[in-house]
Each structure stands twice: as C-alpha cells, then as structure tokens.
Amino acid sequence: MSAETRAGVPLSSPDITEAEIAAVTAVLRTPHLSLGPELAAFEADLAAFHGVDHAVAVSSGTAGLHLALLTLGIGPGDEVILPSFTFIAVANTVAQVGATPVFADIDPVTLNLAPAAVERAVSPRTRAIMVVHTFGIPAAMGALLALARRCSLFVIEDACEAIGASYGDPPRPVGSFGDLAVFGFYPNKQMTTGEGGAVLTRNPAHAERLRTLRNQGRAAGAGWLDHVELGYNYRLSELACALGRVQLSRIDEILALRRAAAERYHNLLQNIPGLEVPPLTVPNGTISWFVYVVRLPEEADRDGIQTELSRHGIATGRYFPPIHRQPFWSTHPASQTADLPVTERVARRTLALPFFNRITSEQQVEVAEALRKALGR
Numbered sequence: 296m297s298a299e300t301r302a303g304v305p306l307s308s309p310d311i312t313e314a315e316i317a318a319v320t321a322v323l324r325t326p327h328l329s330l331g332p333e334l335a336a337f338e339a340d341l342a343a344f345h346g347v348d349h350a351v352a353v354s355s356g357t358a359g360l361h362l363a364l365l366t367l368g369i370g371p372g373d374e375v376i377l378p379s380f381t382f383i384a385v386a387n388t389v390a391q392v393g394a395t396p397v398f399a400d401i402d403p404v405t406l407n408l409a410p411a412a413v414e415r416a417v418s419p420r421t422r423a424i425m426v427v428h429t430f431g432i433p434a435a436m437g438a439l440l441a442l443a444r445r446c447s448l449f450v451i452e453d454a455c456e457a458i459g460a461s462y463g464d465p466p467r468p469v470g471s472f473g474d475l476a477v478f479g480f481y482p483n484k485q486m487t488t489g490e491g492g493a494v495l496t497r498n499p500a501h502a503e504r505l506r507t508l509r510n511q512g513r514a515a516g517a518g519w520l521d522h523v524e525l526g527y528n529y530r531l532s533e534l535a536c537a538l539g540r541v542q543l544s545r546i547d548e549i550l551a552l553r554r555a556a557a558e559r560y561h562n563l564l565q566n567i568p569g570l571e572v573p574p575l576t577v578p579n580g581t582i583s584w585f586v587y588v589v590r591l592p593e594e595a596d597r598d599g600i601q602t603e604l605s606r607h608g609i610a611t612g613r614y615f616p617p618i619h620r621q622p623f624w625s626t627h628p629a630s631q632t633a634d635l636p637v638t639e640r641v642a643r644r645t646l647a648l649p650f651f652n653r654i655t656s657e658q659q660v661e662v663a664e665a666l667r668k669a670l671g672r
C-alpha cells in the first residue's frame with residue numbers, strides 16, 4: 296500500500312466515546328452478560344424513543360426482519376412486496392421463511408418504494424409490504440398505509456437505515472407506523488451496538504412471540520430447557536445493549552453532526568456539472584442521514600472513478616446494486632418478471648461517499664476535489 300492510500304478517508308466510522316467504553320466495561324464487572332438489566336433498559340429506551348409499547352432487541356437487523364416475518368405468520372404461498380434497490384437481507388429473509396418476494400419500483404427522488412408501483416404489484420397472494428426507509432429518507436407512509444389498509448396487508452417497516460427520521464404532521468418517528476418495525480445497529484449505522492438490531496411493535500402478542508422466537512422458542516417464564524416452538528438464538532448481549540443505550544442517549548447529537556456533514560457536502564458538490572446530490576429535505580418528513588449518496592453523470596465511468604478515488608485513499612460504495620441483479624437472485628422468477636426501470640437507471644449511477652459523525656470539513660473538501668478531478672470537471 297502506498298503512503299498516499301494509507302492516509303485515507305473511510306466510507307464509515309463508528310463514534311465511540313469514553314461514555315460507551317465505561318458502560319461496556321461496567322457490564323464486564325457484573326455476572327450478567329446476557330438477558331440481564333441492560334437488555335430490559337435498552338428495550339425500554341428504544342420503545343420510549345419511538346412512542347411504542349414494545350421493543351425486542353435482537354442480534355442483527357437481518358434477524359429482526361426474519362422474526363418480523365415469522366411473527367406475522369408469513370410463509371410458503373405468501374407474497375411480500377419489497378424494493379430491489381436495497382440491502383440483500385430484505386429479500387433473503389422473505390425467501391428464508393419460504394415466501395415469495397415481489398419487487399416493486401422506487402421513486403426517483405426519495406429512492407423509496409413508489410406507492411403506485413406497489414399497488415400494481417398487489418395480487419390475491421400478497422400478505423405484506425416491506426417498507427424500507429432507504430438511506431434514512433422516510434418512505435411515503437401515508438399512501439402506503441392507506442393501500443395496506445385497503446388491501447388488508449401487513450406493513451413491516453425496515454428502518455435499519457433510518458433511526459431518528461420522522462414522517463407526517465405532526466411528525467412521528469419512523470418505526471412507529473408499521474405492524475412491526477425493524478432497526479439495525481451495524482457499525483456503519485447512525486448508532487451501533489457492534490452487531491445488533493431491534494423489532495418494535497404496539498401489539499403485546501407480537502412482542503411475546505418475538506421474545507420466544509429470539510430465545511430458542513422458550514415461552515415467557517419457561518425454563519431454560521423448555522421449548523414450545525422452533526426458535527432461534529437471536530439474543531443481543533448485555534455488552535451490546537449497554538453500548539446501544541449510550542449511543543441512543545446521544546442520538547440527537549449524532550443526527551445533528553450527520554446533518555451538518557450532509558449540508559457541507561451539499562455546498563461543496565451541488566455545482567459540479569452533471570452530478571446529482573441528494574435532497575436535503577423531503578416533503579412530509581425529516582431525514583436521518585445514514586449515507587451520502589450522489590448520482591454520477593450518465594456518461595461517467597463509475598468503476599474508473601472509484602479506482603481513482605481509492606488511489607487517493609478515499610473509500611466509496613455502490614449503494615445499492617439492485618437485489619434482482621445479484622448472482623443468487625438474478626435467476627429467481629421474481630427477478631425475471633420484475634419491471635424496475637427507475638431502480639435500474641438509478642443504481643447504475645449511485646456512489647456513496649465517505650460519511651460519518653466525525654468527518655471533518657477538510658476531509659470533505661478532499662473528497663469533493665478528488666471527485667471533481669475524477670469527473671474531469
């Protein structure tokens with residue numbers, strides 16, 4: 296590796312302070328490393344933040360999606376409508392419960408499910424819509440919830456990328472709209488538990504089922520070796536919960552830092568000819584900045600630009616190669632019948648730039664200048 300690439304601006308970086316280190320260390324001084332007081336407190340904090348009754352912490356966002364589908368009884372013969380322009384776990388978990396994913400196209404501005412496309416995808420077998428709040432931009436919940444009500448469909452919100460975003464008037468946090476909502480706390484997210492996630496619900500029966508499923512099928516209050524149904528080990532450790540509690544207590548500060556970083560990029564990049572920057576605001580909601588994704592000019596050579604930026608130590612990502620184009624999914628019937636012109640058009644041009652709480656103005660200037668040069672502008 297050359298000196299040039301060693302300096303580097305990473306794509307993402309967790310923001311861990313002495314408070315997180317102290318909280319995790321304190322757990323290590325107790326005998327409770329799993330299923331203890333930190334779990335109960337983290338779940339209570341998450342539920343209170345979102346104004347819902349129940350939060351069930353799990354080992355990842357993927358585990359949360361899997362349990363959400365199982366809790367609603369979705370399985371073989373059922374269809375679930377979802378975007379292809381998202382992370383692969385969204386479709387994989389639908390397949391893992393034996394249901395059939397049906398890909399619907401997205402809105403070209405928000406990059407979230409387009410309600411009209413979702414409506415076209417509804418069939419007599421549709422059971423649920425998996426509504427992803429992509430890149431922290433709230434999805435069109437008003438239209439999607441109305442459609443779900445009209446067609447008697449469940450709504451699972453995938454808010455893995457969107458903690459702290461809000462929607463509606465008066466505004467409500469994303470994750471408080473669906474039958475169930477899933478969050479993810481991987482280290483590239485706004486807040487992290489290392490690995491981890493959570494499922495939120497207002498329904499006490501759903502909460503109980505989620506707790507049973509995440510803990511090897513043990514019913515509430517049952518003994519350690521009593522298993523009433525097929526379950527999983529999707530528990531989140533006390534160390535992770537302690538870390539999550541401190542991160543959640545800092546969420547306003549974190550979101551403000553990320554918003555300021557997004558505004559700085561906007562000012563640096565908006566005048567580069569042919570480059571499309573993400574909107575800073577959206578109607579009916581507020582953004583929780585997860586990543587900063589630009590769209591390159593149509594004719595730009597994205598691979599070449601990524602290589603050029605990486606030569607300067609600047610990491611970038613192709614968020615997202617559509618799921619229906621992934622090797623595993625491309626031969627699936629759901630992919631072959633998918634009609635996703637906006638997804639195809641957008642996904643060819645997207646480039647995620649380095650983006651994290653503590654990114655400095657100097658680093659952002661460096662990224663902007665390197666991108667401008669790589670584009671020949």
Ligand SMILES: Cc1ncc(COP(=O)(O)O)c(C=O)c1O
Pocket residue numbers: 355356357358360381382384385427453455456479480481491492
């Ligand atoms: C939209 C979306 N859903 C689900 C996941 C899965 O979360 P995890 O990586 O915690 O399993 C992610 C994570 O990147 C995501 O972005």
